[in-house]
Amino acid sequence: MNLHHSSDPRLWNLESELRMFALDDPRMTRRSALRLGLLGGAGALLGAAGLMQAAPAPRVPVVAAPQPRAKSVIQIWLWGGPCHLDTFDPKPTAGSDYAGPLTNPIGTNVAGMQICELLPLLAKQSDKYALIRSMSHGSNAHETAAYTVQTGRASGGRDVFPGVGAVVSLFKGYDAGYKGLLPPYIVLTELQGRFSESGFLGPRYKPFATGGDPGAPRFLVEGVVAPGLSEERQRARRELLHQLNTLERATSRGDPRLAAFGQCEQDAYEMILGDAGKVFELAQEKDDVREKYGRNTFGQSCLMARRLVERGVPYVTINYKGWDTHKQHFPIMRRKLPELDRGVATLLEDLSARGLLENTVVWVGGEFGRTPKVLWEAPWNGGRGHYGKVFSALVAGGGFKGGHVVGASDARGEEVKDRPVHPCDLIGSMYELLGIDPEARLPHPEGLDVRAIPSVAADVKRGGRLSEIM
Incomplete structure (x- = not known):
């Protein structure tokens, strides 16, 4: 769910599709799942992970004025x-x-x-x-x-x-x-x-x-809270996602591209099921x-x-x-x-x-x-x-x-x-x-x-x- 870790909007779209799958969202199509490699499309997922190498957003030095008072x-x-x-x-x-x-x-x-x-x-x-x-x-x-x-x-x-x-x-x-x-x-x-x-x-x-x-009665935050879907169901969907992710099991765990993509997935679920999302x-x-x-x-x-x-x-x-x-x-x-x-x-x-x-x-x-x-x-x-x-x-x-x-x-x-x-x-x-x-x-x-x-x-x-x- 942490959409700001990547500067590439294509990756954000993939993260959105990952959330849709995890939340049982009706917008999650078979084509979207294939793009994520969730139905065995290993090459598609590898290509998505490769987006992690895209050029980062321009950076400038952060210059602080004296004695900031507001956060x-x-x-x-x-x-x-x-x-x-x-x-x-x-x-x-x-x-x-x-x-x-x-x-x-x-x-x-x-x-x-x-x-x-x-x-x-x-x-x-x-x-x-x-x-x-x-x-x-x-x-x-x-x-x-x-x-x-x-x-x-x-x-x-x-x-x-x-x-x-x-x-x-x-x-x-x-x-x-x-x-x-x-x-x-x-x-x-x-x-x-x-x-x-x-x-x-x-x-x-x-x-x-x-x-x-x-x-x-319930604040349905887009991409974080799904109507009519329990935490148990969300956890089950996450487990199914991992079972279908054959590429990760077949590839070295040391691949930095897959590690970065996995961190995005972990952050997404922290927002959905962890303490971060409880703020809503x-x-x-x-x-x-x-x-x-x-x-x-x-x-x-x-x-x-x-x-x-x-x-x-x-x-x-x-x-x-x-x-x-x-x-x-x-x-x-x-x-x-x-x-x-x-x-x-x-x-x-x-x-x-x-x-x-x-x-x-x-x-x-x-x-x-x-x-x-x-x-x-x-x-x-x-x-x-x-x-x-x-x-x-x-x-x-x-x-x-x-x-x-x-x-x-x-x-x-x-x-x-x-x-x-x-x-x-x-x-x-x-x-x-x-x-x-x-x-x-x-x-x-x-x-x-x-x-x-x-x-x-x-x-x-x-x-x-x-x-x-x-």
């Missing part, structure tokens, strides 16, 4: 773009055309800081996080905005740059000595789908998307803990993220959909915001109680904000459009100081009023906290000099690192 990141990606006025930057005096019915923001446990009235639990945790109210990039399209927020670079040009998770996987993952069987970059539960997360770094640094639903068994948590997070997909994803960083996974993304509210915005907010409130507030409290918040960055935000002026007319009927001029983000832990507000928007939330913060500013700040040199060179396939964040000479807007909260 992991939990990114809560509000897919579609949440409205800044209705979350972390309320404007109650702007009138109903801007605030709509949400005109009673609440105070927090930090004097002078207010947030939306539908976030009462987060209001009690504001000493643990900072709000950035002056995020900006100017793009109003999902694809280009998501790319810019995730990479710190403008869209277009000849290269597709890697997102934050892929860069963290490069500098904090296997190349930097990460030993875990769990992949170093995990997405709950499906990829964002707006761009290639790994960019030119290639498939070695793509995230592992779990699939499934953490809020279901949320039933191990007490019922009151699960209830506190919220018995829904998002709440249980937050709990799952805590379990993953507790195991040392460097980067976890929760892809939380439903924020593209062109129509019926306020009824949707009355459903979504309490769910967000409960999940994030409990996550911050839980991380803090376990001593994990000090070395885990929590980043909450989406690709942009939404139009400050409500679209009351048909067909929107109280919706909000895309808005990249100004939006908000929440950051906590890992060296970020809680109880602070960075920047400000104007009285209606239409323009940045003070201290503009651009995506590369936030990303560069997170890299520093993680001990990643923002000027570190990335392994470009053509040998170009590309740094972790754009150089000053690049045509990228910037307002400076978030030194006031670091």
Whole structure:
């Protein structure tokens, strides 16, 4: 299951087929089995093992910034773009055309800081996080905005740059000595789908998307947990696999190619039947803990993220959909915001109680904000459009100081009023906290000099690192 030990995507496909066979997956065809040599195709397996000699992914020296404070990141990606006025930057005096019915923001446990009235639990945790109210990039399209927020670079040009998770996987993952069987970059539960997360770094640094639903009675992680299949049946399938693997029995045990392939198989079964895969068994948590997070997909994803960083996974993304509210915005907010409130507030409290918040960055935000002026007319009927001029983000832990507000928007939330913060500013700040040199060179396939964040000479807007909260 450890898909990141090999840089060759063909081998990953073979590993996937191995998992399908072991899990009795209906996608496992006779042709797939033959490719693995499981039905006596010795030559086919030898060819597969030969892929171990394929050229490795480009390597670069891992350069650490002084005194890293964070070990992991939990990114809560509000897919579609949440409205800044209705979350972390309320404007109650702007009138109903801007605030709509949400005109009673609440105070927090930090004097002078207010947030939306539908976030009462987060209001009690504001000493643990900072709000950035002056995020900006100017793009109003999902694809280009998501790319810019995730990479710190403008869209277009000849290269597709890697997102934050892929860069963290490069500098904090296997190349930097990460030993875990769990992949170093995990997405709950499906990829964002707006761009290639790994960019030119290639498939070695793509995230592992779990699939499934953490809020279901059983979290069916793709390739790890099979519906309707017991551990006993899985063990029996593994024994049958070994019995059919005539090539391994007939070949010297000292062959490094077969040894490497065998290690992949061993790691896969450790994920399926061993302790590594137990991290996905949320039933191990007490019922009151699960209830506190919220018995829904998002709440249980937050709990799952805590379990993953507790195991040392460097980067976890929760892809939380439903924020593209062109129509019926306020009824949707009355459903979504309490769910967000409960999940994030409990996550911050839980991380803090376990001593994990000090070395885990929590980043909450989406690709942009939404139009400050409500679209009351048909067909929107109280919706909000895309808005990249100004939006908000929440950051906590890992060296970020809680109880602070960075920047400000104007009285209606239409323009940045003070201290503009651009995506590369936030990303560069997170890299520093993680001990990643923002000027570190990335392994470009053509040998170009590309740094972790754009150089000053690049045509990228910037307002400076978030030194006031670091």
